[in-house]
Amino acid sequence: MDFLNTAFTFPTVVYSTLLLIVLLFWLISLAGFADPDMLDGDADIEVEGGADGGSLWQMGFGGVPLTVSISLIVALSWVVSFYAQKLFAYLLGDGVMFYLTGGAFMLGSLFVALPLAAAAVRPLRGVFDSQQTSSKDALVGLECVIATGKVTATFGQARVSHEGSEQLVEVRCDEENTFTQGDKALLIEHNTTTHSYTIVTNPW
Template identity: 65%
Template sequence: MDFLNTIFTFPTVVFTTLLLIVIGFWLIALLGFADIDMLEGDVEIEADGGGDSIMQMGFGGVPLTISISLVVLLSWIASFYAHQLFAYALGDGVMFYVLGGAMMLGCFVVSIPLTAMLVRPLRRFFDSKETASKNDFIGLECVIATSKVNPYFGQAKVQFQGTEQLIEVRSEEEGMFSLGDTGLLIEHDVAKNSYLIVEKPW
């Protein structure tokens, strides 16, 4: 009961809720209804917009869903033990939420470098698979999934080993492709994690 009371009391309850969402996601992924790389496109769009990518925190090399899951898990563990040790210092009323919020923020900040350390040894398990799949896409046809493709934006669907994957694509000329058009993948840009496409020569 003491354990349940802690995890479902502020501030730990915030991380408990996030952890339940993470567990739900991985259960769905295990059933095959979600892709662990589903957030990679969002990060790429953010990077194209000039914003700081979450990869700069040291999370690169593994799927973003794994990094986020580890951040939530470590934040929850840190919050649980901090809550147990310092619950007496949170006080009452407004101060309870002020100090609780500060504790929650501190746990989150601590979890980020710890996650970066944990994902480092995991990168070798994803690098070879990622490189192989990206190289295998070269020469395949793709179907444009966005209203336009230009040097800075575009997505397309490609059939690979019996599955349909959504990838980032770019075109050197604007207006060449629109929704539903077919293109040919000719080059992969590692820095932007996108493919250069051209019109099919046949």
Template identity: 50%
Template sequence: MEFLNLALTFPTIIFTALLLVVVLFWAITLLGFADIDMFESDLDIEANSSNTNSTGLFSSFGFGSIPITVSISLVVMLSWLVNIYAHKFFAYLLGDGILFYIFGFVMLVVSAIIALPIAIIISKPLQGFFSSVETSRSSDLLGLECTVVTGKVTSTFGQGRINFQGTEQLIQIRSHDEHPYSTGDTVVLLEHLKEQHCYIVTAKPW
């Protein structure tokens, strides 16, 4: 009850709500209805229109090539964890009335600031994996077989797993075929769409 009281009262409830959104997103992703880097293309389009780097802000913090969804998830999770302990041990500092909300907001900001470098440290081992995925998204993969890992593959959605140079990688795939693909199907990478950061796939011809 003490845990629920902390998690569901201000200021921790702000991060609790964000954490629930993160958990919901990853649940949907595991079910195959969302892509891990589903926001990357939209940010690239906005960045191109303003002549800026869409991932520059995140990279400058030290997250490197890690997808934005992973970076945000780490920061939210750690911010919630730091805040719930801060709330537990320093609740007496919040005061009453308007001071309660002022110091509560300060606690939120401080928790996020503390969580950011911790998230960067945790993300370091993941950067090599996502960097190798990004560098191998080229014509070198065309013609290789890929295993579908999402529940479906359409012209706007889909993910596949491929072995390239001894490394198993997750890539974005799309299909214009009328034949439906589902989890476990083997397809062939037919074309690389650089701007969309994905591959067009077709049915295995043999």
């Protein structure tokens, strides 16, 4: 009960909520309904454009999917916040001070977790570099089923079965109105910049 009381009271409850969202995402991803690389396309564009989105890469989080980096940050922030609240709860005070001090605990936990998460990412880079290249290329040439109402040069998703599991992938097509939901297509190329596949009508 002491564990639950700490985990689900302010300020740790904020990170507990985020951690539950992260766990839900990975469960959905394991079921094949979400792609761990789903955030990387937009992030790459922001980095190339010099926007604030590149800050995570500058802090040492490059080389792994953005979802992995965020998951590590949330998980470690939760751990730091949990133990900080457990050990220093007497500092929280009452009333307005409770929320002000709790907010400081939250920010402090995040700042402590960031370098720890960056350190945890480093040994994972080589694994993800090799796995992502092989897994993405392995889907090229496979048949997929369109999951969205349309596929354009900037929008579209499809489901593809590979090694006994179904994955939801981003797909693109230069010609609009070629595909609708339920149509079958062929993955012919993987674009590493947009993390999407070019599709064409299945010739057979």
